[in-house]
Amino acid sequence: MDSYPLGFEEDDRLRSAFIRNLTLHQLNRSATSNVAGSNLTSSIPKTLLQYWHDPHDVPEDVQVCINSWKRLSAEGFAFRMFNDVSGAEYITEWYGESEQEAFARCRHPAMRCDYLRMCVLVAEGGLxxxxxxxxxxxxxxxxxxxxxxxxxxxCYDIPSCSMVPASEIWRSDLLTDERIFYVNNDPIAAPAHHPVLKRALSRSTEKLLGKARFPEIQETTGPGNITASLAAHARDLMIRGAPLDFELLNDWESIAQTRWDLSYRNDARNWRNMDSH
Structure with a gap:
């Protein structure tokens, strides 16, 4: 692990290279023998967690997406739909003043959603x-x-300003120059108290309580945050010779599809438009 010194996860280039190596590592290992916690039963609760900041103003096209998951009730799922108010109440119930203040400092609904999902998954687990x-x-x-x-x-391709197709990420001959490898914070399936999410919550809380007036969303609460946390955790496991306790999904697109043509993406409710408004 000499190429990845302590704290390497805060370096964008090293972090990307490490995530790329994790995909190659997963290709070369057995899915059952090298993942800690692999067993015939799961400690991940069948609880579906979702978030929309204003429960009284859910766009119709977003509601259609939300409703698509309702059939899982027949599979024994419980549903938890959070919003800005219930999210703050949850953090007050389960956490202390630091987390409450960090949530209050999230300057966009997407940031509050990012932060809240970590809080719930650390406390109780779920999907x-x-x-x-x-x-x-x-x-x-x-x-x-x-x-x-x-x-x-x-994986993001810098020259074309576009995402690399999911199936391409797993190619062992994929060129890595001018590409950024990372992990998303959607979906997240986890048992309670998973160390990656505990680390991600702590890192995000520290950044939100820091001196930055307008912390960048991706790095503070979004994919950059969970990528850094997962990379640091994975390095620790590898140094100890311990099995990995996480899995990178290679078929999420067969499970769910993100709808990009939704009405809210054109206004300030889309975090990508946050600083332009």
Whole structure:
């Protein structure tokens, strides 16, 4: 691990290279023998977590996405739909003043959603999905086949300003120049108290309580935060020779699809438009 010194996860280039190496590592290992917590039962609760900041103003097209998951009630799922008010109440119930203040400093609904999902998953576990994800088939069952944390790897191609197709990420001959490898914070399937999410929550809280007036969303609460936390955790496990307790999903697109043509993406409710408003 000499190429990845302590604290390497805060370096964008090293972090990207490490995530790329994790995908190659997963290709070369057995899915059952090298993942801690692999067993015939799962400690990930069948609780679906979602978030929309204003429960009285959910766009119709977003509600269609949310409703697509309702059929999981027949599979024994419980549903937790949070908003800005219930999210703050949850953090007050389960956490202390630092987390309450950090949540209050999240300057956009997307940031509050990012932060709240970590709080709930650390405390109770479950499956978090974004409100603009649509459930497709029955492959969701795989998420619960063991107790490993499950997240989705992503890759951004800088020259084309576009995402690399999910299937391409797993190619062993994929060129890495001018590409950024990271993991998404949607979906997240996890048992309670998973160390990656505990680390991510702590890192995010520290950044939100820091001196930055307008902390950048991706790095503070979003994918950058969970990527850094997962990378640091994975390095620790590898140094100890311990099995990995997480899995990078290579087939999330067979489970759910993100809808990009939703009305809210054109206004300030879309975090990508945050600083322009």
């Amino acid at each position: 978090y999905v974004d409100a603009d994800d649509v459930l497709l088939g029955d492959n969701w069952r795989y998420l619960f086949h063991d107790s490993a944390l499950k997240v989705q790897p992503l």
